Amino acid sequence: MTRPDVLDRLRGCLVVSCQADEGSPLRDSGVIARLARAAEQGGAAGLRVQGFADVEAVRAVSPLPLIGLTKTARPDTDVYITPTAQEGVRLARLGCEIVALDGTLRPRPEPLAEMFAAVRAAGALVMADISTLPEARAALAAGADLVGTTLSGYTPDSPRQSGPDWALMDALRGAGLPFVAEGRLNTPADAARALAYGAQFVVVGSAITRPDVITRWFVEALKG
Numbered sequence: 001m002t003r004p005d006v007l008d009r010l011r012g013c014l015v016v017s018c019q020a021d022e023g024s025p026l027r028d029s030g031v032i033a034r035l036a037r038a039a040e041q042g043g044a045a046g047l048r049v050q051g052f053a054d055v056e057a058v059r060a061v062s063p064l065p066l067i068g069l070t071k072t073a074r075p076d077t078d079v080y081i082t083p084t085a086q087e088g089v090r091l092a093r094l095g096c097e098i099v100a101l102d103g104t105l106r107p108r109p110e111p112l113a114e115m116f117a118a119v120r121a122a123g124a125l126v127m128a129d130i131s132t133l134p135e136a137r138a139a140l141a142a143g144a145d146l147v148g149t150t151l152s153g154y155t156p157d158s159p160r161q162s163g164p165d166w167a168l169m170d171a172l173r174g175a176g177l178p179f180v181a182e183g184r185l186n187t188p189a190d191a192a193r194a195l196a197y198g199a200q201f202v203v204v205g206s207a208i209t210r211p212d213v214i215t216r217w218f219v220e221a222l223k224g
């Protein structure tokens with residue numbers, strides 16, 4: 001699959017994020033691979049997967065375009081989504097068509113443009129996870145192939161909210177910047193609305209692949 005083909009295949013479609021955090025009973029690469037297969041059976045056009053072991057496990061069972069990332073906590077930075085070029089290059093070599101990395105303007109271990117170049121040289125597209133309009137502009141200017149609204153609500157510069165950041169999507173569209181919608185799209189109606197807001201494609205995680213989180217939504221609702 002050539003790079004433009006990947007974006008053509010994902011346009012207007014659903015990508016399912018299959019991740020389980022440490023402590024989750026689903027924290028097992030074999031389980032993640034099964035979640036990925038279930039998403040594929042359900043019609044997902046692509047998958048988003050965290051960590052080398054999970055990427056390898058999913059790559060072995062699914063031909064769908066893969067957005068790979070790492071989550072690496074470091075003492076020197078708040079940036080945790082694929083903070084180094086080395087990690088991004090390894091994800092590309094494991095077969096990820098797209099590598100997601102933190103595209104915010106926060107202090108980071110390595111310059112954004114250098115990371116983008118390294119990942120692209122390894123054969124993958126770069127998806128910059130951002131939280132604000134200026135970050136999106138900067139990431140695209142630095143050579144990102146895609147920007148995702150992934151980090152809105154998780155940085156000091158973006159509003160904390162329970163739902164998707166519709167205002168950010170509106171601003172991105174208004175500025176003529178292509179974007180991927182990701183983050184707290186918790187219903188099919190939200191996903192469809194994101195496309196209507198101009199998203200290239202939509203990434204959904206928790207509402208499909210985190211039963212512990214979904215259970216909590218129901219439990220809280222019953223408390224009234």
Ligand SMILES: CC(=O)N[C@H](C=O)[C@@H](O)[C@H](O)[C@H](O)COP(=O)(O)O
Nearest residue numbers: 017150154183184185204205206207
């Ligand atoms: C902020 C951050 O670290 N987001 C991560 C990025 O890969 C994942 O934990 C999210 O599940 C993913 O973005 C999908 O979002 P949601 O689970 O809300 O549909």
